[in-house]
Amino acid sequence: SQWGEENLQALSIQEGEDVTMNCSYKTYTTVVQWYRQKSGKGPAQLILIRSNEREKRSGRLRATLDTSSQSSSLSITGTLATDTAVYFCATERSSAGNKLTFGIGTRVLVRP
């Protein structure tokens, strides 16, 4: 699971397998976003889940949010080699300006 000063997690899986990564956050938030960053690129949002949603799906992606334990997960089903990337969770701070606090990420390598 990612957060704070933990080391960047790394997962290596075979193409076609499913993968789940976890995120714990420290302060109250109404929005959790998951971003993917491919090598040499900027992060790009994958999915956004709000505090009134327990689960959200988008294609092969599924995000969950448990506000009581302040944790979220992102699952990818039927991974492809192109899913190889670093995945970040980000929480929106309650103050104005849409400031996000990013976790340190989970590196996923999908072997073809």
Added chain:
Amino acid sequence: EAAVTQSPRNKVAVTGGKVTLSCNQTNNHNNMYWYRQDTGHGLRLIHYSYGAGSTEKGDIPDGYKASRPSQENFSLILELATPSQTSVYFCASGEKGYEQYFGPGTRLTVL
């Protein structure tokens, strides 16, 4: 499509020199952000802006200044660059409660 561009994409600077990183967005977003990314730290917020003429300090503002002369443009300024500012810098734009759109990044090396 939402677009954030950054220039330069790569920069080598000398210690004590002045560096300006530029960002342009065509999303018409009010909010813009500057982050740096270092191994083991993820993305850390340096400065952000709510709109033209405004700049706010983020989590790690020391050694950096920002300028937002227009809705579209947001610059990050290192007046006296130091080797500890060697990093990859990302600009982003977005609105509260919605995603942030990131640029491709600028790799800065301070020798």
